[in-house]
Amino acid sequence: MSRLETNSIHIGKEYNQTSAVVTPIFQTSTYLASDNLDEYVIAATETKHPEFYHRHGNPTNSQVAAILASLEKTEDALVLATGMAAISTAILAVVKSGDHIIAQQSHYSGASLFLKEFLKDYDVDITQIDQTDNISFSEAIRTNTRLIYIETPSNPNLDITDLAFIGRLGHEKGITTMVDNTFASPINQVPAEFGIDVIVHSATKYLGGHSDLTAGAVCGTKDYIHKVWRRSLVLGASLSPFDSWLLLRGLKTLALRVHQINENALQLAKWLSQNNHIKSVIYTGLPTHPQHELARRQMKGFTGMLCIEVAGSTEDEQYNRAQNILKNLKVFANAASLGGVESLIVHPASMWGSHHSNQQKKTAGINRGMLRISVGIEHIDDLIGDFRQAFEA
Numbered sequence: 001m002s003r004l005e006t007n008s009i010h011i012g013k014e015y016n017q018t019s020a021v022v023t024p025i026f027q028t029s030t031y032l033a034s035d036n037l038d039e040y041v042i043a044a045t046e047t048k049h050p051e052f053y054h055r056h057g058n059p060t061n062s063q064v065a066a067i068l069a070s071l072e073k074t075e076d077a078l079v080l081a082t083g084m085a086a087i088s089t090a091i092l093a094v095v096k097s098g099d100h101i102i103a104q105q106s107h108y109s110g111a112s113l114f115l116k117e118f119l120k121d122y123d124v125d126i127t128q129i130d131q132t133d134n135i136s137f138s139e140a141i142r143t144n145t146r147l148i149y150i151e152t153p154s155n156p157n158l159d160i161t162d163l164a165f166i167g168r169l170g171h172e173k174g175i176t177t178m179v180d181n182t183f184a185s186p187i188n189q190v191p192a193e194f195g196i197d198v199i200v201h202s203a204t205k206y207l208g209g210h211s212d213l214t215a216g217a218v219c220g221t222k223d224y225i226h227k228v229w230r231r232s233l234v235l236g237a238s239l240s241p242f243d244s245w246l247l248l249r250g251l252k253t254l255a256l257r258v259h260q261i262n263e264n265a266l267q268l269a270k271w272l273s274q275n276n277h278i279k280s281v282i283y284t285g286l287p288t289h290p291q292h293e294l295a296r297r298q299m300k301g302f303t304g305m306l307c308i309e310v311a312g313s314t315e316d317e318q319y320n321r322a323q324n325i326l327k328n329l330k331v332f333a334n335a336a337s338l339g340g341v342e343s344l345i346v347h348p349a350s351m352w353g354s355h356h357s358n359q360q361k362k363t364a365g366i367n368r369g370m371l372r373i374s375v376g377i378e379h380i381d382d383l384i385g386d387f388r389q390a391f392e393a
Contacts, residue, residue: 004071004187005255012066015050015059023063025245029054047226048078055233060244067251068207068217071186072199076225078218078232079244083182083202084110085237086216088118090200091147092235093227094176097123099146104131104161106154108180108202109351115149131161132291141173151180153295156307156348156372158183158282160291163298167195182206182339187258188301198224205339206304208250209257213243257341257377261304264383265375269306271384277325277391279318279369282307304375305338307348309367318369322347325371328390331382338374343383345373 016023031051033040043052050059065077080086087110095101103115105128115126129136131150148170152161163179170177178198179191185206191199201207203215216237218228232238239247262285269283281288284295285302295302310325312318326334332345349368375383 007070008067008251008254011070012063015063015066017059023060023245023248025241026059027241047222047229054241055236055238058239058241058244060241060248061239064244064248064251065217067248068186068201068203069219071190071254072181072219073190073192074199074219074221076220076222078225078228079203079239079247080216080218080232081237081239081243082214083108083200083204083216084114085232085235086200086202086218087111087180088114089228089231089235089237090178090198090218090220091119091149093224093231094147094178094198095119095124098144100125100127100142100144101147101149102137102140102145103128103149104151104154104159105129106131106157106159107149107151108155108182111149111151111180131159134162134165137166137169141169141175145173145175148175148177149180150178151183152189153183153284153303153305155183156305156366156370158284158289158305158307160284160294160298162294163189163191163194163196167191170197171195183305184299184303185254185258185339187255188262188303189299192219194298197221203247204337206258206261207254207339208247209254209340210246210250211337211340211342213246213250215239215243215247258301258304260377261375262301264377264380265304265306265373266302267380268373268375268383268387272306272308272387275387275391277311277321279309279311282309306373306375308371308373310369310371312369315368318367322369322371324393325387325390328393329386330389331378331386332373338372340374341377343374343376343378345371348372 030053043049048057050057050062061079064079069077127140150161177196179196181199182202199219201217203217266285272278273281283306310318310321332343335344348366
């Protein structure tokens with residue numbers, strides 16, 4: 001098999017040892033041991049063995065991981081309980097006390113807190129740079145740099161990092177490169193094609209696609225996934241059997257959902273960019289995006305994520321208008337998360353709350369007049385109509 005639409009349905013079926021067409025939920029914490037103690041030792045120690053103890057592995061987890069590795073074009077993958085479990089465990093499999101990480105100024109809020117607070121408490125130094133400036137990455141390298149951690153498009157301001165440059169830089173300098181590919185999904189972007197070593201996901205988002213599960217994923221070489229799995233055994237963030245089954249179901253329609261979402265988002269971004277209630281629209285698929293050409297080179301589609309800055313003469317006025325828009329929207333739900341079949345909208349400055357200072361928000365490109373939109377699969381006329389009536393109200 002080679003087509004991703006087919007692979008997302010059929011890869012990993014060998015882990016379903018039943019006659020059921022749909023893989024069952026293996027709702028068990030433990031499995032019967034073999035009478036042969038040599039076989040039992042293998043089950044207890046083999047990476048991700050699917051039938052020993054749930055924290056070690058699960059048949060559905062193995063099938064999901066096989067699909068994700070296929071989609072991301074890596075040797076192997078591991079699924080965990082949340083996106084942050086994937087990010088933190090993946091990073092902790094690379095760095096130790098005294099090491100240095102190069103990261104961006106703009107990251108998902110949870111990742112930013114992990115980098116700036118948790119890792120610093122364990123004597124891991126972080127340098128955050130402008131992801132749009134390739135030279136900044138090169139200049140930030142030290143003798144103890146072990147990891148370049150990036151996110152593209154970034155959350156929430158949709159800046160783009162040059163994957164090919166980072167891939168080359170990492171290989172030349174012997175530094176592990178890792179990218180959060182959540183915003184793009186493997187349908188729109190395959191970082192391994194540009195030499196990136198490790199790909200992480202909040203599988204809660206596009207991969208699951210229905211806002212009914214939390215999960216994370218790490219994709220990389222077999223040797224590296226073994227290290228991540230070993231870390232996960234002691235950190236304990238195993239993916240539950242039911243969420244694993246929901247994720248497997250969601251992956252079957254990933255390509256269909258993302259293609260429709262891409263189409264909707266581009267049409268909505270074009271319409272919003274021509275509306276006088278909006279000061280600016282940030283969307284990688286618009287020629288007005290400052291890195292549009294780079295996005296075209298490394299992305300197959302431009303995702304369902306866009307940001308708008310509400311019109312207003314002051315930030316306070318923008319903030320009040322943003323609140324009014326949120327209050328009057330009917331189809332778009334004011335809720336955190338993204339990547340589901342339903343359209344969501346959120347106020348990033350409020351969502352980041354007191355976890356980040358005003359200066360940190362400003363550095364990450366977040367102001368009080370910004371709204372982040374996750375476009376779903378509803379009819380585009382209804383999505384545009386919802387904004388139209390909200391503006392009129």
